[in-house]
Amino acid sequence: MSDFLQQMAKLSEERAARARIRADDLDRPIARLVLKDFDIIAEIKTSSPSEGEIASAAFSLDRQARAYARNGAAAISVLTEPSRFGGDLAHIRQVADLIARQDVAVMRKDFLVKPVQVLEARAAGASGVLLIAAMLNDQELGNMLACAWEHSMFVLLESFDSVDLRRSSKLLRRERNLEKAADAQLLFGVNTRNLRDLEVDQTRLLRLAHDLPREVVCVAESGLHSAEDVADVASWGYRAALVGTALMKCDNPGQLLAQMLAAGRARVAA
Template identity: 35%
Template sequence: MSDILDKIVATKKIEVASCLQKISLANQRGQAEANNRDALLKPRGFIQAIENKISAGKAGVITEIKKASPSKGILRNNFVPADIAQSYENHGAACLSVLTDMDYFQGCNAYLQEARAACNIPVLRKDFTIDPYQVYEARAIGADAILLIVACLELNQMKELEACAHELGLDVLVEVHNAPELEQALELRTPLLGINNRNLKTFEVTLQTTLSLMSMVPDNKTLVTESGILSHADVELMRNNQINAFLVGEAFMRATDPGTALSELFF
């Protein structure tokens, strides 16, 4: 694990312990299950939304709502999650990814709730999930999918978290950066596999990461390329290699209108 990931995971353990003091696991689970019975809050089908776009011959784009990052600081001052969500949906996004980590990304659960309430597309809770409590919390706040980052989890942890997510009807995006991580990710049931082109140790980005690992991904998985998609040439490079699902955040967050930036880059 990289230094920054070590710090984030250590902080996350403290955060989970603190949250447990405020809202019990039983209460989070109860709210999660109540949401599953609510027509407006039940899971929207994150993976299906991506596959529907791809089946229609389009790019399946997961568009990110992210105020800041540890490496770049504040990305967007005019930060209104509901407006950004609507803009993304209106311009063809398959799904949203909303940062909820407060300490390192200046996110919060309310941003996810505001974004989801403003649109009809599925929402990924983008956070550092290390404990089942966070899975119940994700569904309790309305998330349709969670992220599991192989670099900060053991395989048995990932299997436990994935099983918990699937029990609640949540989809899972599992994220890797290298071959050993990819081998572990393939032990999971989820068909959605993300390759992060950003090295979390150095924060350097290269699309070669996806291109070098793609041959290891079986046909029954949907491959998402994450980070570093900045130009039409980048999109074309990936689509020419039969990679049709993308997660893009920073490029859109810096644009005057994120949705317009989405349609200009992909559609």
Template identity: 45%
Template structure:
């Protein structure tokens, strides 16, 4: 495990222990079980979507709040720009996040019918419930941080709460673990997306080539998500041609003074590319054109 993930694991454990001291797991489960459902994650039939991210700080990019007057206005811009979901960082040590940001985002996004995803370094089902209590409709689960039994426990908790999961991998070994875990869940009623994060966790640099190198290794039957490194409209076209169905975009949108417009351009390019690819596949199947 990289230095960053080791630090985040310890920070997550400390926060978990403090939260349990304030509210028992039984009391938290009772509270979230009585909540109305969060907005569902709905993906466009046009073949491409964006999960837009709200984070005030990044270990690699530093302060990201210059173009953000408040969480509510930023996530509202994302929803109006067409984001299928909004990822909200709740990790305080390196990302400037807090659970209150999640609550505030969910409050303004619910009328737009857009779900919020808790993005954090989760290690225990309690934190999935904690996210749901704050209004989240989905959670991030990082394969590299957890053994298979712990991944399964987090997925089970999310499924019981009708929350979607973004299961995040960083390399081929992570994807192999993800495939093993998911192979045991074919009969489960749940919504799981599988993300490939192309950030090097030691150098904190982006290796965009990882998205192409491992595109064929993404688990079949699960929506593939490209994470990190999607910075331009051209990047969107590239990842869609590689087969990715969703992009999680954070720093680029946070740095934009007009995120709604940027989202619109990216979605338009991604969907046009996806529809063009689908049309070509249909023509190949009909024998109208030859496969290259």
């Protein structure tokens, strides 16, 4: 694990040790992730180590979440890492409560290392969590997946390179995991930003496209700024895209989201 991931893991473990969950919160209703031929996971994040403050001057968490929900997002990804990304677990609850009637899934995005953090997300109203393959050994990953699925949550398992992706793909050798993939409870992500060193490789999505397993929905993450970018990844075999920075910087995020979604679906249908 790299220095940055080690830092994030250490901080995450400290937060996990302080986690407190009310059992009755685990019974709160959550939206089910429903995917079509191509989908967008729209992200809420206000800052990052690489870019500093990201949100536009007009940003409001409530307005952003509503814009995403009204313009076709399959899920809303919410950054909860507080030390480097300006996130907060409370934002999950705020977004989940705000869009409860619109039946849009909410996903916790963080550097999760313990099952209790999956439970935290579920208690706050999240329908899913992002897990980083490079941060978890096989046993840890298995425990995290089991915890999420026990509580009817989906998992987006993120890879940075071909080694991560091959390791993730081995999960599909098990019948149960194949069933979860077929039911959109397991997704694979490829991130153009390698969080081991924070470097961005815009060619990674195309380079790894040939290694994408057909049995699971694969998500293109990071570096997508336009409808044309989304159309490209759809043509390479990705069936969803996670978009954050472009939407956060945009004065009309709902319009950009709708354009991206339309472009991706048009390319898949072509």
